[in-house]
Amino acid sequence: MNASLRRGLAASALVGTALLGSAATAVAEPQSAPEQDGVVIVDQPDTGDLNNLWTFAPLGIPVLGLLDSVAGVPGKLLPLP
Numbered sequence: 001m002n003a004s005l006r007r008g009l010a011a012s013a014l015v016g017t018a019l020l021g022s023a024a025t026a027v028a029e030p031q032s033a034p035e036q037d038g039v040v041i042v043d044q045p046d047t048g049d050l051n052n053l054w055t056f057a058p059l060g061i062p063v064l065g066l067l068d069s070v071a072g073v074p075g076k077l078l079p080l081p
Contacts, residue, residue: 056064
């Protein structure tokens with residue numbers, strides 16, 4: 001019983017910490033845009049170089065490039081006979 005109670009308290013503390021940390025960014029005051037004359041037209045971003053293995057980052061890091069780099073490590077550490 002004590003083990004499950006400690007696990008429950010630890011899990012609820014972790015969830016509470018995660019929610020409290022994300023709440024700080026959710027309630028942050030937005031920055032006001034500088035005053036300008038008329039309408040601001042924003043062009044499409046240039047994404048021509050974002051379709052290769054090293055820049056595709058759905059998780060915030062280039063996952064496929066990271067896997068490719070990690071897979072190449074044994075060959076670099078151990079010389080071939």
